[in-house]
Amino acid sequence: RKEVEQDPGPFNVPEGATVAFNCTYSNSASQSFFWYRQDCRKEPKLLMSVYSSGNEDGRFTAQLNRASQYISLLIRDSKLSDSATYLCVVNKDSWGKLQFGAGTQVVVTP
């Protein structure tokens, strides 16, 4: 089993709609969780951290469920510019050795 698993998609989303997807992780001792965004053939960039209480950044909401070992990302009022691959990232240990999922592709259509 992979340490971090994501549905590869693509999630085809009409502009203005809401899309949500999850990421599961296998190591129950994982400490930190993040969503990164990667545009085609570009480097990944931090989208947002995921806190235990859940957090929101504009149209983006991230949730953490430690009991079931998954994190989620919800995008409201999708924009064409939200089309990208979203990478789930988990901090495996105290040295900050980040473990990446394979990514979920989101395609927002007009």
Add this chain to the structure above:
Amino acid sequence: NAGVTQTPKFQVLKTGQSMTLQCAQDMNHNSMYWYRQDPGMGLRLIYYSASEGTTDKGEVPNGYNVSRLNKREFSLRLESAAPSQTSVYFCASSINTEAFFGQGTRLTVV
């Protein structure tokens, strides 16, 4: 703001040739990483360096060597390139577990 700088951006090698991928960061980060990204596989950690003078193997270290020359620089060497090493390579550095990536090196081994 240079951030993380990788060179070269593109490279074609013949099987058996050697080369070194260079990476430098100007953010005074302790941790540095080398990842490879293949279609459908996400980012896989090759080597990790928690600080100057220390390196640890990641998920896929075979066929690679690294050198943490100083706090700024972390190089990745392919001693005898193989077609299986055709990939996109990303260098990253981090502080407080947020990672910043270079623009990537697209390597093709023929």
